[in-house]
Amino acid sequence: MRADPRVIRSKASIIEACAALIAEEGFSGVSIEAVANRSGAAKTTIYRHWPSREALLAEAFGVCADAALPSPDTGSLREDLRVILGGLTLKLNDAGWCSAIGSLADAAGRDAELERLHQATLSEGRRPLTAILHRAVARGDLPAGLDVEDAVALIVGPLFYRAMIARQPVDEGFVARAVDAALAELRPG
């Protein structure tokens, strides 16, 4: 029944349990004891694999706060935006994802190491959107002088605000409005 030892069989269950706890209790609400109970692993085993609570949390964070978004390249800025914001909406409507990202954003203000992790996660998540904006500029769909970083904030800000600050569900109508708004505000005239 037991899996093959000599191979580390506890790590996966520990990370899985830790990720679930981050999603439920938030980044700063996770204790090693709770991870041990939930995973079935002994506390000793956790300390064998990770030097500290922070190291474990950082590794588990990637599981429940996966920042990967679709990377469309349809040739149409509107369509690209629709796809990418649709992907973001799926994550924003996932309470666990919001809890993980939100609690890390909060904790990042008080810990330089967490701030690095948080920024890395965010910039990873921004990449597909900056890519389609750069392509749109290259195509002439958007003005040449566009500040892409500002544009990203203008585009995704409303969605993040709705889900993580106002804490309301993000429905399709709002996403459509956000796409329209993005196009209206980024295009000249």
Place this chain on the structure above:
Amino acid sequence: MRADPRVIRSKASIIEACAALIAEEGFSGVSIEAVANRSGAAKTTIYRHWPSREALLAEAFGVCADAALPSPDTGSLREDLRVILGGLTLKLNDAGWCSAIGSLADAAGRDAELERLHQATLSEGRRPLTAILHRAVARGDLPAGLDVEDAVALIVGPLFYRAMIARQPVDEGFVARAVDAALAELRPG
């Protein structure tokens, strides 16, 4: 030297200390012990005035997370937006304010009582903006069918995202861009 007893002289210092701790450590990082140490009051005294940690935090929260924004009525939508978002920017660039709001937003996902407090704070803060939007609609500056709640998210979302999610300072240029974007996206055509 001491102030007049028979009058409660400890409450103010306790609330002040608690508010400072919320700003520094976040909503869920405040212990009664820490409040006692910081305020100079005895733990006993705190429990005499508040039945629970939550009650104290809720009361102190208002001090460091004051949601009041300017309520301009200049007759010009652009100018009203400029004033109100300028006021919001001041708060968003205050690390203590962001810590208080952000940590409560995070904690609200796991506690119904905190969710109520958070929503109350937010709707209080939204009021001046919804007011100017309604006035703009009445003037004909904005289309009659405007969904004001959605519009609020579209307008303030980018600023909240910048400050509390991306955790970058909100400069004047970005605010100006947000005002332009809001006008471009809300106006027909």
Place this chain on the structure above:
DNA sequence: GCGGTACGATACGCCGCCGTAGCGAAGTGC
């Protein structure tokens, strides 16, 4: 100066979590 009140100080038992140590069980390769 006598009750009454607001308060500080100390101490209590309880709990959850920390990080570590020591042990035995189970399965591996050789």
Place this chain on the structure above:
DNA sequence: GCACTTCGCTACGGCGGCGTATCGTACCGC
């Protein structure tokens, strides 16, 4: 079947926070 590794279990001392109980004290109005 022996050496080795992974792992679970139990127990440890220490810490910080919880909420309460018991004092002593300073200051008020009367």
